[in-house]
Amino acid sequence: MTKSEGIRPLKGPTTTPQSPAGTQPAAAGLTGIALVVVLTGYALSIVDASIVNVALTSISDDLHGGPAALELVVSGYGLTYALGLVLGGRLGDAFGRRRLYACGLAAFTLTSALCGAAPTIEFLVAARLLQGAAAAMLVPQVLATIQAATAGQARARAIGLYGATAALGMVVGQILGGLLVSLDVAGMGWRSVFAINVPIGVAALLAVRRVPATRAGARPGFDPVGTVLFGVTMVCVLAVVVAGPDLGWPLWLWALLVAAAVGAVALARTERALEARGGSPLLSPSVLSHPGMRRGLAAVVPFSAGFGAFLFVYALVAQGHFGFDGLASGAVLSPFAVAFFVVTLFTPRIAAALGGRIVTLGALVQGTGVLLLALVVRLGWPHPSLVLVCVGIAFFGVGAALTGPTLFRMILADVPSAQAGMGSGVLVTSQQMATALGATVGGTLYVSVAGALSTVSAAVCVLALLACFSVTVLVISLKLPDPG
Incomplete structure (x- = not known):
């Protein structure tokens, strides 16, 4: 990206409504170099969510970790x-x-080094927990910085590249992990999948001064009750999503969903009362009540769930039935990544022409790709045409590129710059939770149907589920506002 192609500074006064947290100081603008720096940290966090998958066998052999430890x-x-x-x-x-x-980036780089140097499986699990916490510190700042330092077409381009980074990161993680393990760089084996983060993280840290410094004009207060309630609610939901498939969905596990519902109700009441008293809630009810955010989040959930189910079940089919290794299965996903990246370059222009209907178009294209994949798999099993599979995956990528970045813009459009971090945190949390839920639901459906019927029936059933997700997004899109 050349300097002339960078994200231009925001000029003139902002018309964004201000929050009780205070007025956002004027940002210096987000240059192309600054955007690369913040997206680098985001890319590392995405890649590390999947890069370790292809190294689990090597980790198990070296550190003698059992299935439970590897799952952690x-x-x-x-x-x-x-x-x-x-x-x-x-x-x-x-x-x-x-x-x-x-x-966050410094902590992520350090914990990556600790993961790579782990002497025992217990040490590796602890380091991975800390690595996730470090990623949670840095990731919300990426969208928040874009929100606070850009506007108009500059913001659209930046958010489009943010979405492309997410899509590319998931695919690159599969390809890069398989490549590093197979090459056994410097005899490091699986440790190289973590060690590679260190030089990249250090390089980004050296350039972090190029990123504009933004924050709320008045420092918001701390919300201990809201933080605890939110944490309890999230832990209950995540425990069900993560542990359910392995434990066989025992009755006591479903009780955690009841606890999560009680926690969510208590959280909503606590945050409303705190904001009414003029305090600074962790989750501002007034911001979350904006139509753009409320409806946008409603669309992000099925969109992300479909994406999570697709990636998880694709890996099961590609590596389990077709015998692809991590490198080959990731390479077959390259049409998705290429299509996503190319389309995001034109998404701002398409959104300017179609307004909110760009999400409708994206859902239609994505649904078309899913139906094409279902048809190719059903008719061509057990050896479906690889070319047609790649075409279907490319359609899926085009639809995701039209939908995802546009929804991000809609959700953040009504968030005051002073609360951009909170809005970004809510958005990414919803995205991550829905992706994990989609992987769990899709994986459970696939395994259940494959056991009762056949592998091809299981694959088609999951693709039908993805089509339902696309239809849900399409219906919600009919009432979405134009992207800001």
Whole structure:
């Protein structure tokens, strides 16, 4: 990205309504270099969610970890990541987003080194938990900085690249992990999948001064009751999502959903009362009540759930039935990544022409890709055409590129700059939770149908579920406002 192509500074006064947290100081603008710096940290957090998957066998052989410990190596990162996102965003609003981003990136780089040097499986699990917490500190600052330092087409381009980074990161994690393990760089084996983060993280830290320093004009207060209630609610939900498939969905596990519902109700009442008294709630009810955020989040949930189910079940089919290794299965996903990246470059222009109907178009294209995949798999099993599979995956990527970044813009459009961190934390938390839920639901459906009927029937059933998710997004899109 050349300097002339960078994200231009925001000029003139903002018309965004102000919050009780105070007025946002004028940002210096988000240059192309600054955008690359913040997206680098975000890319590392995304890649590390999947890069370890292809190294689990090597980790088990080296550190003698059992299935439960290996599950924690994968899910432990996601747990602390999802738990800390809202708090991380709120801390960025209070203490400065660049400062929190730098601290989070430094912690992520350090914990990556600890993961790579882990002498035991217990040490690796602990380091992964800390790595997820570090990612939760840095990730909300990325969207919050974009929200506070850009506007109009500049913001649309930046959020489009943010979405492309997420999509590319998930695919690159699969490909890069398989490549590093197979090459056995410097005899490091699986440790290289963590060690690679260190030089990249250090390079980004050296350039972090190029990122504009933004924060709320008045430091928001701390909300201990809301933080505890939010944490309890999230832990209950995550425990069901993560542990359910392995434990066989025992009755006592479902009781956690009741506890989560009680916690959510108590959280809503506590936050409303605190905001009515002029306090600074962790989750501002007035901000969350905006139509753009409320309806946008309602669409993000099925969109992200479908994406999570697709990636998880694709890995099961590609590596389990077709015998692809991590590198090959990731390579087959490259049409998705390429299509997503290319389309995001034109998404702002398409959104300017279609307004909110760009999400409707995206849902239609994505649904078309899913139906094409279902048809190809059903008719071509057990050896479906790889070309047609790639075409279907590319359609899925085009639809995701039209939908995802546009929804992000809609959700954040009504969030005051002073609360951009909180809004970003809510958005990314919803996205992560829905992705994990989609993977769990899709994986459970696939395993259940495959056991009762056949693998091809299971794959088609999951694709039908994805089509239902696309239809849900399409219906919600009919009442979405134009992207801001």
